[in-house]
Amino acid sequence: MSLNLLSIEELHDGLAAKKFSCREIIEDCLKCIKEKDGEIHAFLSVYPEMALKCADEVDSKIKAGEMIGLLEGIPFSVKDVILVEDMSATAGSKILEFFVAPYDATVIKRLKEAGAIVIGKTNCDAYGFGSSTENSDFGVTKNPHDLTKVAGGSSGGAAASVVSGMCTFALGEDTGGSIRQPASFCGIYGFKVSYGRVSRYGSIAYASSFDSIGPMARSTRDIAIVLSVIAGNDSLDATTVPDLVPDYLVELETKKDKPKKIGLPKEYFNGLDTKTTAIIDSALEVFRRKGYEVVEISLPHTKYAIACYYLLVTSEASSNLARLDGVRFGYRAPDPTNLEDLYKRSRTYGFGPEVKRRIILGTFSLSSGYFDAYYKRAQKVRTLIREDFKKAFEEVDLIITPTSPFPAFSVGEKVDDPLTMYLADIFTVGFSLAGLPTINVPCGLIGHLPVGMQITASYLNETSALKASLDFEQSHT
Amino acid sequence: MHIDKELVKKVANLSNLILDDDETDRFTKEMGDVLGYAEQLNEIDVSDVEPTDQVTGLSNVFREDIVIDYPADKKQKLIHTAPKLENGYIVVPKVV
Incomplete structure (x- = not known):
């Protein structure tokens, strides 16, 4: 049996019924990594001994007749921007190549308390800066469906690790599409939750008013189980909301509500290629059959989303990355002549081209004389984009769009042209600007490459997005 | 807005980065x-739009101003992330 491909509930039931051991689950995942990851390169580091030790502890508990929790003994991968104590955390960047995390991120602490087992750290574009993992300083992650294509980004390693069965679920991080787009390219579920729903404590910051940690998995139910554990207020992250976190799995099973109204923003469908359009159309047909109503809506400021997004995130990133200066952590240039020389040479050596590009762009937008024309103006446009969504959600319960204008592209295809790469994020960044919960749901194939749709709900209404995702999953697969 | 090399060099300097000619x-x-x-x-x-700094609507999130004990071994782990240490202090080039 391939335990590495089972769902969380299947694994839990099997463990509880002593059909297999936790050690066998971990061994299946490690075997899969050994067989496939040489080519795919989903992981930057793997921790077989630590994982097997945790597995043996779970097995002894089961042997002793103790009850185990739903996530106990379940293996997961962690995007390399999230800190796991005593494990490497490079953020995909050479400057942090030898950095070992001194503590657990809040999401990791919560998953460890629930008994889940970290199997390794996954590849990503450095600090999340990219849509293909080609900006990782440690090499690209290939798409398991086609090794000539990218896995997407920035959480490309996370998506590849899940779809190929190297672990049961993954933690990714999404600033402008970094969970949803790789989930779409790899054909899995990936949930960017509402900003503030999940603690960012212990995550290496990209853009602090956008960053959201979230689960990536092979089913909606797995997503719901993980989210119920990681979500919720955290005294170590003052931007987490105090709102109560429902048990999403229970909500999926019990909460009956009236059929929902889905809005299709016309701006997202103008000029969309015919194959993607056809796939989304047939997905909408599934929803109609289930009693959903589908209407056209308008989000008039959509065309400004990319420009607005990139001005804001590069500004926030340039400020966040100032802490990487060769003093407190990371690479330190040898024999500095003075402090400024230490800063400059450590950063210049340790940062790749895309990181430098974004720092310079962000520093420019924040600098004296340009601040009002660029940064401040973008913040105001962000307000208009948020208002578009606010108005839309007065009319509809959910918004559905494609996740990406195209399926996975070829390795090397867009890497030389930053602006073209930025435009690949056209369908994901709007929801990030508004901080809304939005899940990628696999809904078809173009050739052998997966296509995904985004199902978005109003702020903090994760349950609605999950229910629609499950409704589609159940009638589609 | 016209971007020239001088501006890029100036901003790189503000960012504590050194660019070679090709990069510039x-x-x-x-x-x-x-x-x-x-x-x-x-x-x-x-002109009449307020800027968005954050989307949660939260403001003034306070906590008790108290010292929370942090275990000694964890303190050691934190300080040891620094690339150069001497007697438990982080070493930097002379600044004054």
């Missing part, structure tokens, strides 16, 4: 492309 040329072009694209934001009248 490349970033000058690419920054011009991206900021040229961003100029479409000027089409919108934002």
Whole structure:
């Protein structure tokens, strides 16, 4: 049996019924990594001994007749921007190549308390800066469906690790599409939750008013189980909301509500290629059959989303990355002549081209004389984009769009042209600007490459997005 | 907005980065492309619009101002992330 491909509930039931051991689950995942990851390169580091030790502890508990929790003994991968104590955390960047995390991120602490087992750290574009993992300083992650294509980004390693069965679920991080787009390219579920729903404590910051940690998995139910554990207020992250976190799995099973109204923003469908359009159309047909109503809506400021997004995130990133200066952590240039020389040479050596590009762009937008024309103006446009969504959600319960204008592209295809790469994020960044919960749901194939749709709900209404995702999953697969 | 090499060099310096000539040329072009694209934001009248700093609506999140004990071994782990230490202090080049 391939335990590495089972769902969380299947694994839990099997463990509880002593059909297999936790050690066998971990061994299946490690075997899969050994067989496939040489080519795919989903992981930057793997921790077989630590994982097997945790597995043996779970097995002894089961042997002793103790009850185990739903996530106990379940293996997961962690995007390399999230800190796991005593494990490497490079953020995909050479400057942090030898950095070992001194503590657990809040999401990791919560998953460890629930008994889940970290199997390794996954590849990503450095600090999340990219849509293909080609900006990782440690090499690209290939798409398991086609090794000539990218896995997407920035959480490309996370998506590849899940779809190929190297672990049961993954933690990714999404600033402008970094969970949803790789989930779409790899054909899995990936949930960017509402900003503030999940603690960012212990995550290496990209853009602090956008960053959201979230689960990536092979089913909606797995997503719901993980989210119920990681979500919720955290005294170590003052931007987490105090709102109560429902048990999403229970909500999926019990909460009956009236059929929902889905809005299709016309701006997202103008000029969309015919194959993607056809796939989304047939997905909408599934929803109609289930009693959903589908209407056209308008989000008039959509065309400004990319420009607005990139001005804001590069500004926030340039400020966040100032802490990487060769003093407190990371690479330190040898024999500095003075402090400024230490800063400059450590950063210049340790940062790749895309990181430098974004720092310079962000520093420019924040600098004296340009601040009002660029940064401040973008913040105001962000307000208009948020208002578009606010108005839309007065009319509809959910918004559905494609996740990406195209399926996975070829390795090397867009890497030389930053602006073209930025435009690949056209369908994901709007929801990030508004901080809304939005899940990628696999809904078809173009050739052998997966296509995904985004199902978005109003702020903090994760349950609605999950229910629609499950409704589609159940009638589609 | 015209982006020239001098501006890119100035901003790189503000960012504590050193660019070689090739990088300067490349970033000058690419920054011009991206900021040229961003100029479409000027089409919108934002004179009466408040800026968005964050989306949660939270304000003034306070906590008790108290010392929380942090285990000694964890303190050691934190300090040892620094690349150069002496007697438990982080070493930097002479500043004064």
